[in-house]
Amino acid sequence: MNRFPSIGRGALLATLLVASTPALAQAIVQQPTPNADRLSAQMRILATSPNDIAALIEAGRLSTRLGDPEAAVQFFARADKVVPGDARVMAGRASALLAMERPGEALRLFTAAERAGMPVSTFAADRGLAYDLLGYPTNAQRDYRLALANEQDDEVTRRLALSLGITGDVRAANQLLDPLLRQNDRPAWRAHACVLAMQGDAAGADRIAATMLPGFGAQLAPFFRRLQSLSPADRAFAVHFGRLGSTPARLADARLAPPITPAPRAQAPVAVAAVVAQPAQPTRKLSARERRAARREIEARQREAELAAARKAEADRVAQVAEAARAAEAARAAEAARLAEAARVAAATRAAQDAAAEAARREHAERLAQAARAAEAARVAEAQRLAEAARLADAQRAAVAAEAQEARSVAAAAPVPAAAAPTPPAPARSDAAATATDTTLATIIRNLTIPATELGVRPPPSAAPAPAAPVATAPVEPEPSAREREAADKAARDKAAADRAAKDKAAADKAAKDKATKATAAKKAAAEKAAKAKAKLDPAKQEPARQWVQVAGGANKADLPKAYRALSTKSAALKGRSTWTAPLRATNRLLVGPFKTDGEAQAFVNTLAKQGLSAFVWSSEPGQKIEQLPK
Structure with a gap:
């Protein structure tokens, strides 16, 4: 046997x-032994x-x-x-x-x-x-x-x-x-x-x-x-x-x-038997000494043969170990080359990403610097305009005050006639500033009222004293010159440019912030996608180790659902359960499960045994593909 x-x-x-011969193989697998x-x-x-x-x-x-x-x-x-x-x-x-x-x-x-x-x-x-x-x-x-x-x-x-x-x-x-x-x-x-x-x-x-x-x-x-x-x-x-x-x-x-x-x-025993079976050759009878010498010679030859065989076996083993070491070294070298190439590619990728990030950072910094320079130029221009306007205003006020003082001095020194003498015309001036000053002075003189007491004239006796005209205290606004208008226009343009620069800076800051947010989100999405892809490629995560109960087997996977239906008629415990299969060389397992623990699976085996069916517990390895069968 x-x-x-x-x-x-x-x-x-x-x-x-x-x-x-698949048909023959199926028949052999399904034949009871x-x-x-x-x-x-x-x-x-x-x-x-x-x-x-x-x-x-x-x-x-x-x-x-x-x-x-x-x-x-x-x-x-x-x-x-x-x-x-x-x-x-x-x-x-x-x-x-x-x-x-x-x-x-x-x-x-x-x-x-x-x-x-x-x-x-x-x-x-x-x-x-x-x-x-x-x-x-x-x-x-x-x-x-x-x-x-x-x-x-x-x-x-x-x-x-x-x-x-x-x-x-x-x-x-x-x-x-x-x-x-x-x-x-x-x-x-x-x-x-x-x-x-x-x-x-x-x-x-x-x-x-x-x-x-x-x-x-x-x-x-x-x-x-x-x-x-x-x-x-x-x-x-x-x-x-x-x-x-x-x-x-x-x-x-x-x-x-x-x-x-x-x-x-x-x-080998068979070889010895063959030697014994050979007919003996007629020889003379050897003496005890010759027999001992022959036996020693045979034993020496056997020892030499055994030593040679041992040396050959050891040499073969050393050669096998050396070959295994060479194979392992080649595998290590290939793995080291693969890791080095992966590190080089990763370093090149990181360098390209760093260069792109640095270029983006420099571009953003340059835009911010340009906006800051434009804002500073607008601020300086506005300050210069305001300073020039203040200087012109001060000069005009000083000129008006000087003309008014001169007019009062002349009026106090000159004899006052019964009727007011006509005011002599002011000497002509050729430049625009003198013209503007004369115009301002004339306006002040026209609005100026001198009390009669200061001129030595008394009011008529029958007439009530005339109320004194109020002296204008509000400053007289001079008409702006062409230069002032040009300065005001320039200040307005500078202010508009500064406003636009501020808006551009705000827009650039917002765009940079949005870009950084999108980049962070993209990196996070890529990391999640890579993690999902890695989890998808890991067969141990997709197919963990699980407990099953094998109820039958067969070489033709298409016949397994039919076989399970036949078993279900014999055992009520099998009805309504999902069926699965896993390959086993020339045949396939017919499985029920999965079960949470080995004890739960064994309890189901015991239930089937009470109903007249034999089964046993089987555990799948991590990563082993288990295929669900149609009902």
Whole structure:
């Protein structure tokens, strides 16, 4: 019985086989298997006893064998909470991690399980594969032989043959595969083709692919031709998982492995059997001394062969580590170049933004300075106009006062006749200022009334004394000259210019303020848009980790709603709930949920179990796409 499922189910050849016959793949997925029946039985136990440690461990092992290592890891995590440090849990989780292409972490758990007292023979087949994937084929071959000593298993036999092919022992590998090839075992033929390709016989591998895998020979030819140039670890990943090249995740996982001592190369049991089966050649009987010498020589040769194998394995491991270091260094250099380019672009962008902001600031400052200069010029012009007007007014008042004083002096000194003598005409003046002064003086004299007592004349006796005429005290406003009018016009124009400059300055200040407000709003909007875009691109935010209940599965996603409707007729708890799906290699999960907690999901599983349906709790990873199905 094949107790160990093909961990290398993701290998290139197996993938091509499944992809070539989707109807056959669907039939295989949907066909009941003993392991699936046993898993359903364990799920029924867990529905009534969620903390049953034996059921949790068995459910994890069966999930790994059925090709669902993610669910297996969750079962073992629940088991570890019930019984922390259980060796069975550590070994089972290690096998699940190995199926997820994480041999370094798996080997660390296998070592912990061995220290906890678990026999190595129970997990030797999977630990051997972990050694192969980490580049230690001689250690892997030792574990494979230990597993085969306990129980013969076709999958372990194929793994041992592939490991012998990795180390170049084609004859031993072919002897192991020969019984399976005679039974027309297709996985054995695939292993045989890979062994030939690893030793440079790509043509022979092509013939096997063309015969046993018709239609895929041309597609597999590039794969076969690359196997010979790969390191031991890369060869193992290629023939078991179809991976042609190292990744950062693989390198990180390899660093989790505990220290490994390369095992010496041992002679395969099949090769020994072949030697024993050969007819003995007639020879003379050797003496005890000769037999001891021959035995010592054979032992010395074996030690030399073992040392050579160990040195080769160590050299291969050093080469693999060096290659990994070169790949990591190249990745670091590429990342550093990317970051430097991003920093340069960011610096150039910031410099351009700063230059634009500085130019805008200078332009605004220049407009403000121009407005200030225009306002200052208007203020100075207005002050000069007012000063000139005040000076002219003072000069005019002084001239009027002097003329009035002169007139009074003349009037007091001259004899007063009975009738008023005519006023002699004033001497003519040629300039405009003299004309303006004469006009002002004449106006004052015409309005001036001198009392009779001051002139020595008494009023007539029969007449009442005439009331004295009031002396005008209000200042006489002179008629403005052309120069004054021009100065007034200039002052008005300057004031209008100052008003316009003030309005322009206010408008410029408001425009600058509006521009700054708009720039701030634009930056804020851009930051919000970038944050939204970043959140939109982050798959972990769009698809967080959630709890689901898997009720069924199938290869054809379009048939899942129909299958769910059929289940709903059997269980009232399923009616009215939304259904979802997530891919699982060649099939798809049929999910119900999401649930807020693991306990709520388990309670729903228990409800379904009471209604005769088996289901189990499944947790999606952050960023994993879960698609809702139509009703």
